[in-house]
Amino acid sequence: MNTLFKALSHPVRRRIVAMLRSGPLASGDIAAAFDMSWPTITGHLNALKEAGLVSPERDGQTIRYRLEISAVEEAMAFLMDIAGTGKPSPIPTTKTEGSRG
Amino acid sequence: MNTLFKALSHPVRRRIVAMLRSGPLASGDIAAAFDMSWPTITGHLNALKEAGLVSPERDGQTIRYRLEISAVEEAMAFLMDIAGTGKPSPIPTTKTEGSRG
DNA sequence: TCCCTAATTAGGAATATTCCTAATTGCAAG
DNA sequence: CTTGCAATTAGGAATATTCCTAATTAGGGA
Numbered sequence A, B: 001m002n003t004l005f006k007a008l009s010h011p012v013r014r015r016i017v018a019m020l021r022s023g024p025l026a027s028g029d030i031a032a033a034f035d036m037s038w039p040t041i042t043g044h045l046n047a048l049k050e051a052g053l054v055s056p057e058r059d060g061q062t063i064r065y066r067l068e069i070s071a072v073e074e075a076m077a078f079l080m081d082i083a084g085t086g087k088p089s090p091i092p093t094t095k096t097e098g099s100r101g
Numbered sequence C: 001t002c003c004c005t006a007a008t009t010a011g012g013a014a015t016a017t018t019c020c021t022a023a024t025t026g027c028a029a030g
Numbered sequence D: 001c002t003t004g005c006a007a008t009t010a011g012g013a014a015t016a017t018t019c020c021t022a023a024t025t026a027g028g029g030a
Helices: A002-008 A011-022 A027-032 A038-050 A069-083 B002-008 B011-022 B027-032 B038-050 B069-083
Strands: A054-059 A062-067 B054-059 B062-067
Touching: A002 A011, A002 A038, A002 A069, A002 B002, A011 A038, A011 A054, A011 A062, A011 B069, A027 A038, A027 A062, A038 A054, A038 A062, A069 B011, A069 B069, B002 B011, B002 B038, B002 B069, B011 B038, B011 B054, B011 B062, B027 B038, B027 B062, B038 B054, B038 B062
Parallel strands: none
Antiparallel strands: A054 A062, B054 B062
16 A cells, blocks of 8 residues: 555656556566666566556566556545545554654 | 655555545644654645645634545546546656656 | 577665754734 | 744754666577
8 A cells, every 4th residue: 555655656657557558568668668767667667566556477588567457446445435435434543654764 | 646646655644634534633633643743744734735635724723624635536537547447548648757856 | 608688686876755853933812 | 012822844864765877687599
């Protein structure tokens, strides 16, 4: 949940997610769409993978990344709950989150 | 859009948003729900305000924060587009986003 | 094996975030 | 005006993010 919204908080990562809407793409093809180095894009892809938003599939030398709709739906579920479009839940009491380090 | 997802990327801010689901709350009441200093919470409230997710209303000495559902819906719209629940849009070409400082 | 292409990992600099304490602002009441 | 409470702003330290170049891993073909 944390990594999910954190992954979506960067414009480049949101754009990658949007690109994958129409189907899986190779790492290199994604990197080519940006004015950034390939390793930087790899870093963003790792963040998206960590969040469960994409999954890599190797095919020979190329690695294709596929969008994981379920993770997008998970984020949507949170927002729907907030917006009242879904079933309401009591005010959260999760004190576990206020940490530093 | 940027500030919106960035605001939602922090667990404390998401928890504040969830708290406001049931109605406006005073800054002090929000701060009291966390193991953090009041100024820290003020900072988070400023981030949420910047993102359009909350709006402050002064009433005497207290300032109450109200949840702005429209901002939540804006974030939801993005995710629905990604998930294919909404109308599809072409692959974004917004090159404006890949910058550094 | 050796070489080429695809992609990732490693290390580090610039920048941004997060959180604290101290000082300040804004409002109400005596 | 002074006091007191509610809340914010200011300044700064610890930490995290972002992005780069250089080095490395992994697979395919001669």
